[in-house]
Amino acid sequence: RAALTPAAAATEAAHQAAMDGYLYFYPLVTMDLTRRQFTHPSQGAQGAPSNAFLHVRALPQPGAAAPWANPDMLRSTGWLDLTAGPVVLSVPDTQGRLYTLTLLDMWTDVFATLGKRTTGTAKGNTVIVPPGWTGTLPSGMARIDAPTAHVWAKALIQTGGLADYPAVNALQDGFTLTPLSQWNLPAQSQRVKSDPNLDLKIPVREQVESMPTDAFFTYAAELLRKNPPHATDQPVLAPLRRVGLIPGRTFDFDRLDHPAKQGMRRGLRAGRERMEAAAGGTLRAVNGWQQETASIGVYGSAYLRRALAAQAQPGSGLPEDLAVLLLAADSQGAPIDGAHRYVLRFESGQLPPAGALWSLAAYDGQGMPVANMLNRYALGDRAPLRYNADGSLDLHVSHAPPAPEDQANWLPVPASGPVTLLLRVYEPGPALLDGLWMPPPLVRDGPPPPAEAAHREETLDGAGMTAP
Secondary structure: OOOOOHHHHHHHHHHHHHHHHHHHHHHHHHHHHHHHHHHOHHHHHHOOOOOOEEEOOOOOOOOOOOOOOOOOEEEEEEEEEOOOOOEEEEEOOOOOOOEEEEEEOOOOOEEEEEEOOOOOOOOEEEEEEOOOOOOOOOOOOEEEEOOOOEEEEEEEEEOOOHHHHHHHHHHHOOOEEEEHHHOOOOOOOOOOOOOOOOOOOOOHHHHHHHOOHHHHHHHHHHHHHHOOOOHHHHHHHHHHHOOOOOOOOOOOHHHOOHHHHHHHHHHHHHHHHHHHHHOOOOEEEEOOEEEEOOOOOOOOOOHHHHHHHHHHOOOOOOOOOEEEEEEOEOOOOOEOEOOOOEEEEEOOOOOOOEEEEEEEEEEOOOOOOOOOOOOOOEEEOOOOOOOOOOOOEEEEEEOOOOOHHHHHHEEEOOOOOEOEEEEEEEEEOHHHHOOOOOOOOEEEOOOOOHHHHHHHHHHHHHOOOOOO
């Protein structure tokens, strides 16, 4: 291979640095735009100021839900601003009720979780401390050191539906954020900063993926001044230094020479192309179900994986708290369509390995819950399900009601068109986390009843054949 000219070598070096840098910075830029949109004063009931929670008080209903809405939990979300000092996170006594409160840094890494699985359900106050803080905390308060000065807090609290809302809403009010400097003082009104340069109409992902090269890396460098990199990030930061992007300093794209500018523009495009090509590449498919096999919530130096997670679902928590599996195809590999009847059979002893609970929810082609006569959008272990005599469980997925004796196990879907099922497993066991357990296939028009299936298998075996 012929040696590159100095200009070509500079272009190639800038190309590689920008490609890797785009993947590295994508989550940071995504998180900051998400934070700024959520805390903007004009958001009203769709957001909240820094150091305050927005509580969603009811489960989503058809026509008024975000895509893939959770049918089991009410949500509370807030952004902590630690730039002026620590913030006290207070949680109520949920008296054994399941909840998970996830804390994410600006790199989308989960650095702490509170809740039934990790800290229990007792009342308590925890101080979230910014990097480099050396003050003294009040006695009796736990301390968690945040890697960055802004933190995303996301809480999920179990609810039993409409009749349970008052109890859950009262618990939500017990989740509060208070600057340590105001602890035990009368509540003070917050001084909200204006943010005139923020676009509130264009979704965050669209903004990030349409930024020109100079704007993207200038913004990223500014964020890097406020959000220190991890100690293990040196290999991706060193090449960026050679094009003038140095942690702790502003970045001036206009000062670069032409080869470096050209290389960075090409590198940013290459980074976007890498993300597009790799999307979905770590999904494992068994029986039509898709499960993410790559790490979620903590990414280390897997920058492409972290960028893809921030692109698909920023703010993902740990799979140890919640695992979600998606089904879009039946046992024959055909798309699920509301025009057909289906049965999902869990054999005896093969129910989802949930330490807390599990649920199966149905969505239409846009990821929305579908109106139905029962106002039922999910089935799970909290429902009065009817089990077969052999201990197996048949869940009926269809638009038309099944036989009366099966309606306790009926999950309604649209009359026609695409259907997607999501299985949520809270506090999943090792069998699921390690890929040793997967849900059964969804069978169109249903499998034979348990007794008939057993008789058929016995007949085939008696003829010296292997049952299919």
